[in-house]
Amino acid sequence: MREFDEASLTEAVIRRFGETPDPRLRQVMQALVGHLHAFVRDIEPSFEEWQTAIDFLTRTGQKCDDRRQEFILLSDTLGVSMLVDAINHRVAAGATPTTVLGPFYVENPPVLPLGTELAARAPGDRLHVSGRIAAAGGGPLPGAIVDVWQSDAEGFYDVQRPVGEAPELRARFEADAEGRFHFWTVVPSAYPVPTDGPVGEMLKATGRHPMRPAHIHFMISAPGHETLVTHVFADGDPYLDSDAVFGVKEALVRAFEQNPPGTAPDGRVMDTPWRSLTYDFALRPLAG
Amino acid sequence: MREFDEASLTEAVIRRFGETPDPRLRQVMQALVGHLHAFVRDIEPSFEEWQTAIDFLTRTGQKCDDRRQEFILLSDTLGVSMLVDAINHRVAAGATPTTVLGPFYVENPPVLPLGTELAARAPGDRLHVSGRIAAAGGGPLPGAIVDVWQSDAEGFYDVQRPVGEAPELRARFEADAEGRFHFWTVVPSAYPVPTDGPVGEMLKATGRHPMRPAHIHFMISAPGHETLVTHVFADGDPYLDSDAVFGVKEALVRAFEQNPPGTAPDGRVMDTPWRSLTYDFALRPLAG
Numbered sequence: 108m109r110e111f112d113e114a115s116l117t118e119a120v121i122r123r124f125g126e127t128p129d130p131r132l133r134q135v136m137q138a139l140v141g142h143l144h145a146f147v148r149d150i151e152p153s154f155e156e157w158q159t160a161i162d163f164l165t166r167t168g169q170k171c172d173d174r175r176q177e178f179i180l181l182s183d184t185l186g187v188s189m190l191v192d193a194i195n196h197r198v199a200a201g202a203t204p205t206t207v208l209g210p211f212y213v214e215n216p217p218v219l220p221l222g223t224e225l226a227a228r229a230p231g232d233r234l235h236v237s238g239r240i241a242a243a244g245g246g247p248l249p250g251a252i253v254d255v256w257q258s259d260a261e262g263f264y265d266v267q268r269p270v271g272e273a274p275e276l277r278a279r280f281e282a283d284a285e286g287r288f289h290f291w292t293v294v295p296s297a298y299p300v301p302t303d304g305p306v307g308e309m310l311k312a313t314g315r316h317p318m319r320p321a322h323i324h325f326m327i328s329a330p331g332h333e334t335l336v337t338h339v340f341a342d343g344d345p346y347l348d349s350d351a352v353f354g355v356k357e358a359l360v361r362a363f364e365q366n367p368p369g370t371a372p373d374g375r376v377m378d379t380p381w382r383s384l385t386y387d388f389a390l391r392p393l394a395g
Numbered sequence: 396m397r398e399f400d401e402a403s404l405t406e407a408v409i410r411r412f413g414e415t416p417d418p419r420l421r422q423v424m425q426a427l428v429g430h431l432h433a434f435v436r437d438i439e440p441s442f443e444e445w446q447t448a449i450d451f452l453t454r455t456g457q458k459c460d461d462r463r464q465e466f467i468l469l470s471d472t473l474g475v476s477m478l479v480d481a482i483n484h485r486v487a488a489g490a491t492p493t494t495v496l497g498p499f500y501v502e503n504p505p506v507l508p509l510g511t512e513l514a515a516r517a518p519g520d521r522l523h524v525s526g527r528i529a530a531a532g533g534g535p536l537p538g539a540i541v542d543v544w545q546s547d548a549e550g551f552y553d554v555q556r557p558v559g560e561a562p563e564l565r566a567r568f569e570a571d572a573e574g575r576f577h578f579w580t581v582v583p584s585a586y587p588v589p590t591d592g593p594v595g596e597m598l599k600a601t602g603r604h605p606m607r608p609a610h611i612h613f614m615i616s617a618p619g620h621e622t623l624v625t626h627v628f629a630d631g632d633p634y635l636d637s638d639a640v641f642g643v644k645e646a647l648v649r650a651f652e653q654n655p656p657g658t659a660p661d662g663r664v665m666d667t668p669w670r671s672l673t674y675d676f677a678l679r680p681l682a683g
Contacts, residue, residue: 111474111641113481120474120641127601135444136601138437140473146430147478150423157479161466168456168466178449178456185428186399186408190435191445193401313415313424353399353408 117144163305170304174266176210180306183207183352184315192336201243202391206337206354209324210301211264216254216277222373224291226276231260231293234363234382235371240286240327243389247286251329251390254279255290257322262298289373294363294382297321297346310351317351320344322359325388332390339386361386405432451593458592462554464498468594471495471640472603480624489531490679494626494642497612498589499552504542504565510661512579514564519548519581522651522670523659528574528615531677535574539617539678542567543578545610550586577661582651582670585609585634598639605639608632610647613676620678627674649674 111119120140127133152160170177182188188207196205219225224233240251256277258264265275276295282288299317301307310317322338340347340355342362347355364383370376372383399407408428415421440448458465470476476495484493507513512521528539544565546552553563564583570576587605589595598605610626628635628643630650635643652671658664660671 111477111481111644113478113485116474116478116481116641123474123603123641124601126603129600132600135438135440136597138434142430142434142437143473143475144478145433146426147475147482149426149430151482152423152479154479154483156423157470157476161464161470164452164466165456165459165464168453169459171453171457176449176453178452182445182449185431186404186411187431187435188445189399190401190404190432191440191442193404194435194439195442197401309424312417312420313412315411315414349411353404353411356399 117141120144163309167305175301175304177301177304177306179208179210180300180304181309183209183354184300184306184310186353189353196391201389202333203243203335203337203388204356204358205335206356206359207352208326208336209352209354211256211266212254212324212326213256213266213277216256216279217275219278219280219290221280221283221287221289222291223278223280225255225278226259226293227291229259229276229293231296232380232382233377234292234294234384235289235373236292236323236384236386237287237289237372238386238388240282240288240329240388240390242329242332243391245392247282248329248332248390249282249284249286251282251286251288251327252279253282253288254324254326255292256324257292257295258298260293260296262296267301291375292323295321295323295341297344300351315351316346316349318346319350319352320346320355323384327388327390329390332392335388335390337388339384405429408432451597455593463589463592465589465592465594467496467498468588468592469597471497471642472588472594472598474641477641484679489677490621491531491623491625491676492644492646493624494644494647495640496614496624497640497642499544499554500542500612500614501544501554501565504544504567505563507566507568507578509568509571509577510579511566511568513566514547514581515579517547517564517581519584520668520670521665522580522582522672523577523661524580524611524672524674525575525577525660526674526676528570528576528617528676528678530617530620531679533680535570536617536620536678537570537572537574539570539574539576539615540567541570541576542612542614543580544612545580545583546586548581548584550584555589579663580611583609583611583629585632588639603639604634604637606634607638607640608634608643611672615676615678617678620680623676623678625676627672 121137124136167177240248280288302317321341321344326336328334340360342360366381409425412424455465528536568576590605609629609632614624616622628648630648654669
């Protein structure tokens with residue numbers, strides 16, 4: 108068939124994907140065409156607007172490199188990442204809620220012993236973080252792998268600093284025989300998502316602030332359990348109700364307690380006030 | 396508000412765009428969130444599928460450069476470009492139908508006198524192209540600007556050849572006092588859209604061929620008239636009914652006539668058989 112008009116075009120494109128060998132890919136592509144065409148029919152873009160969209164998407168791809176993923180950031184700021192997260196965590200009785208991975212996770216973080224102080228020379232208040240990993244509705248998970256990463260006290264991740272100049276605020280710990288972990292770090296700061304790319308332009312043009320409330324990322328895995336990707340947010344942060352990526356869940360907000368000088372839980376004697384965070388995580392057992 | 400769940404998230408994201416100062420941008424972003432979330436809810440992607448989509452979009456952007464626009468190609472092959480075209484050309488009584496711009500247009504083509512032979516040393520059958528530019532329902536448009544570009548006899552555009560090695564199969568002509576234009580070129584070939592990028596992967600995975608029927612591109616402009624972006628397709632081409640970008644319209648298909656050796660319309664004496672194409676274009680007067 109030739110001569111597709113405004114009425115017949117969408118069905119013709121959907122039909123063209125009808126011979127896709129893989130049934131899941133066929134479903135995805137036909138749904139994509141339907142929803143994408145519905146969006147175009149809804150807004151009726153001019154050619155200039157369509158060209159602006161092409162340019163935006165092109166620049167978003169070109170902003171990506173080994174240390175920057177602008178399309179994930181776009182997905183995050185449009186609420187898509189949290190929607191994918193919600194769809195994939197419908198049955199989570201007793202398990203710790205999940206939230207976005209975000210663009211700053213780096214594969215194979217440094218493996219460090221429990222109790223290590225991250226970024227010992229970095230400015231900021233010292234923070235002792237501890238907790239326990241258990242199965243949802245079950246016992247502790249000895250040897251669970253706990254990846255942590257966070258911004259520094261100025262709101263930057265190490266991968267946003269020049270290579271070699273940043274204290275590494277990321278690590279991999281192995282929980283002990285009781286499923287417990289603990290380490291020292293600095294109190295993270297609220298921070299803006301990167302605004303020097305197309306996503307920053309979008310946020311500015313739409314009057315949205317780019318801030319995320321202060322948090323520490325956790326990715327926790329143990330055999331026989333679904334890997335948990337989440338954050339713990341600092342209670343009292345002014346951006347908890349307007350997170351630029353819609354990632355806050357009430358159960359993930361926790362006080363970063365103020366403590367006077369004295370002896371910390373691991374026996375370290377602190378000459379200055381210090382902070383502490385305790386959070387116990389529950390992993391969802393894999394089905395079957 | 397915090398604690399967005401699968402049910403409440405989409406409305407929360409739409410509300411977040413409610414303060415967008417520009418009303419058109421607000422409309423576009425809110426519609427985008429609604430349709431994009433509907434697509435995600437429809438297909439319920441796994442994290443791995445979502446990551447595959449992020450990676451596909453990233454690589455699509457990174458495939459683009461000064462000579463390649465993979466996002467336009469994606470728009471073309473998903474039928475979006477033709478839908479935008481249809482939406483913007485609803486009232487076109489008597490005007491020549493439009494079709495996609497495609498990814499191979501280059502700004503500021505070489506300005507050449509009428510009658511020039513493009514790619515005089517390129518292999519392929521010689522083709523004489525001529526026609527007349529007029530207003531839809533009106534008289535000729537003297538001095539109309541006629542941009543033409545096309546593939547060569549092997550199906551490649553000049554911008555797909557190494558720089559400096561390609562005959563330039565593109566030009567800008569100025570119609571004469573009667574709105575007429577004419578030039579010599581080679582007969583274009585059917586060709587595949589570029590398949591060495593993400594769009595090529597998509598076509599292959601979905602069992603779609605990448606071919607476009609042979610055609611010559613025209614972009615024609617005249618003061619007081621809407622610029623016409625179209626093709627003229629070669630009648631008899633085997634891909635007219637399955638154009639990879641859904642661009643064929645019956646009124647744009649025309650015979651590339653066979654002619655025996657002899658004298659061409661411009662007086663040139665041809666020792667070998669030659670081809671000829673005549674097409675008269677009608678431009679839509681601008682409203683108001």
